Amino acid sequence: MPHTSAPRIAYLEDEPETAEAICGWIKEAGLEVDLFNRGADCARAVERGQYAACLLDWLVPDMSGPEVLARLRLQLKEACPPVIFLTARDGEDDVVQMLSAGAVDYLVKPVSRPILLARLNVVLHRSGVKQETRRRAWGALEVDFANRQFFVEGRRVELTELETDFALYLLQNVGRLLTRSHLLLTVWGHNTDVESRKVDVQASALRRKLKLSPESGWRLVSVYGQGYRLEWLHD
Numbered sequence: 001m002p003h004t005s006a007p008r009i010a011y012l013e014d015e016p017e018t019a020e021a022i023c024g025w026i027k028e029a030g031l032e033v034d035l036f037n038r039g040a041d042c043a044r045a046v047e048r049g050q051y052a053a054c055l056l057d058w059l060v061p062d063m064s065g066p067e068v069l070a071r072l073r074l075q076l077k078e079a080c081p082p083v084i085f086l087t088a089r090d091g092e093d094d095v096v097q098m099l100s101a102g103a104v105d106y107l108v109k110p111v112s113r114p115i116l117l118a119r120l121n122v123v124l125h126r127s128g129v130k131q132e133t134r135r136r137a138w139g140a141l142e143v144d145f146a147n148r149q150f151f152v153e154g155r156r157v158e159l160t161e162l163e164t165d166f167a168l169y170l171l172q173n174v175g176r177l178l179t180r181s182h183l184l185l186t187v188w189g190h191n192t193d194v195e196s197r198k199v200d201v202q203a204s205a206l207r208r209k210l211k212l213s214p215e216s217g218w219r220l221v222s223v224y225g226q227g228y229r230l231e232w233l234h235d
Contacts, residue, residue, distance in 0.1 A: 007052035007124055008032040012042040012068060013086070014060045018109070021186045022055075022086070025113045026120075028168040030146030039063025043071045051081045053123055056103075058087035058094075066098060073102050082123045086111060113165070136171075138232055139217045141210060143171055150210060157209055162187070166202050167210060170220070170230040179227040203228055 009026055013019040014037040026033040034049075036042035040063045046054060054072070056065035063071070065085060072080045084105040085098050095106045104126075105119050135144045142151040148164050150157045159167060165187050170178070178186075183199055203220060212218040212230065219231040 006030055006032050008034065008050065009053050009055055009120070010034055010036065010042055010046050010049070010051045010081075011055045012036050012039060012060055012065060013055075013057045014038070015057075017182075017185060020182075022116070024169055024172055024186060025117060027172055028145055028148070029117050029120075031120075037061070039065065039068045043068045043075075046072055046081065047075055052127065053081050053120065054083045055086050055120070056083060058085065058089050066101065069098070069101055069103060082127055084120065084123060086116070139234065141216070141218075143168075152211055159206075159209060163202060163205055163209070167206050170206070170228070174230050174232050177223060177227060177229045181227075183227060199228070 009031055011019070011022065011026070011033050013022065013035065019035055019037070023033050023035055031052075034045065034051075036045065038061050042054070042056070043063060045051075054068075056068055058065040065087065069083050072083070080102070082104040083102065084107065085103050086107045086109060087094075088109045090108045098106055104123055107116065107119060135142060137143075140153045142154075143149070144151075145168065148168065150159060150164075150167065166183075169183075169187055180199055188198075200222070203222065206212055207220055210218075212220045214233065217232060217234045219233060221229045221231060223229060
């Protein structure tokens, strides 16, 4: 992936599946993200680095989200990046406590991709952070990750919202085996009622619409009993 000067987010979360899903959403939106599963590590990195915003869970090892917020505001003062809480704690007192302590927003898990990205974009906009469009081309396929758009041979391809989510996630993980259970969690959210057969239907639609075939340099492989892997054949 070519170098970009995209805004970078510090993300504190110790639950692996949640972290992987949220990181994928953030990257698809054209942002960079550094994941931390310990509060002290996150605080130290933010104190040293140039982050556009922080996304903090509440209960994490060695230093809680509120403690990270307090430390950052103490150490960085006016230079402290905006902090958003993303936590399962949904008590009114918790929300009021963190907003009063200096957090700029508070989201309760589980959160949908559109809501998270919309709130994150609002925070970045208020902070004066400008996002650059992040595009990449593989042969005839060009993807604008920031605007969630796809072009084949220069022509815009219209996808449904679900197809877009699935395609972006595959393209963020080229060459990697993605299990069906992981895809259902990440792309379809936490809806365990979705049949795994629907993954096959969406994969077939993407093969056709985005020309994910060997003739175009792609192979979208169904691995029996496991999941899918998107392969780019020209690396």
